[in-house]
Amino acid sequence: KAGVTQTPRYLIKTRGQQVTLSCSPISGHRSVSWYQQTPGQGLQFLFEYFSETQRNKGNFPGRFSGRQFSNSRSEMNVSTLELGDSALYLCASSFSGEHNEQFFGPGTRLTVL
Amino acid sequence: LAKTTQPISMDSYEGQEVNITCSHNNIATNDYITWYQQFPSQGPRFIIQGYKTKVTNEVASLFIPADRKSSTLSLPRVSLSDTAVYYCLVGDIMALYKLSFGAGTTVTVRA
Numbered sequence: 001k002a003g004v005t006q007t008p009r010y011l012i013k014t015r016g017q018q019v020t021l022s023c024s025p026i027s028g029h030r031s032v033s034w035y036q037q038t039p040g041q042g043l044q045f046l047f048e049y050f051s052e053t054q055r056n057k058g059n060f061p062g063r064f065s066g067r068q069f070s071n072s073r074s075e076m077n078v079s080t081l082e083l084g085d086s087a088l089y090l091c092a093s094s095f096s097g098e099h100n101e102q103f104f105g106p107g108t109r110l111t112v113l
Numbered sequence: 114l115a116k117t118t119q120p121i122s123m124d125s126y127e128g129q130e131v132n133i134t135c136s137h138n139n140i141a142t143n144d145y146i147t148w149y150q151q152f153p154s155q156g157p158r159f160i161i162q163g164y165k166t167k168v169t170n171e172v173a174s175l176f177i178p179a180d181r182k183s184s185t186l187s188l189p190r191v192s193l194s195d196t197a198v199y200y201c202l203v204g205d206i207m208a209l210y211k212l213s214f215g216a217g218t219t220v221t222v223r224a
Contacts (some may be wrong), residue, residue: 004156043157043200043214090156104156 002027004105012111017024025072025093031055032040032074034066037088049074050096078110079094083088086112117201122219131188133199133218138182141221146184149200151217157200161186180224188220 034046042078045058049068116135149157198217
């Protein structure tokens with residue numbers, strides 16, 4: 001069974017631009033969560049989608065948004081990029097979100113210049 | 114989620130047993146203890162989870178004392194490939210999809 005895939009793996013943007021990241025969950029998984037990981041803040045929860053609906057949201061500004069499609073694939077969008085948005089963005093999928101084990105993708109490394 | 118405290122780093126040698134202790138004084142009745150492993154430029158990987166006493170799988174063992182205010186992850190006979198960051202998480206098993214990771218413990222295994 002293929003794992004969680006994320007595209008692109010690396011991305012360089014400039015301040016003020018916007019970016020869209022993509023995540024394909026494991027086949028059959030309906031829950032997709034997004035996380036931001038930085039050296040200073042560690043790994044922080046952004047939001048979780050289940051059956052095309054945002055079910056939970058972390059403490060991030062409205063510039064961070066996401067969506068989920070009917071095939072469970074998810075996208076995350078960050079608008080008006082700031083230098084502090086440079087991070088590794090991780091996507092994780094699980095069958096229902098309530099299961100104890102999440103499967104993480106390799107992440108997208110975003111650099112904002 | 115309950116706050117956790119674990120050592121910033123640990124060094125070991127191949128073939129040794131590595132024990133990482135995590136403190137979680139404010140653990141709630143419904144909280145489970147979960148450990149994840151993360152290699153550079155990769156997402157975290159689930160290692161083990163437990164509620165009380167001892168849990169063992171093919172990768173590690175998790176020891177949880179009766180008061181549950183701490184837990185110890187034990188990695189038997191480590192190899193160079195076990196060099197990674199290990200995260201201890203404590204929380205309601207029904208809310209683990211919004212995990213909050215701390216700084217973790219960087220384990221370095223030397224030859």
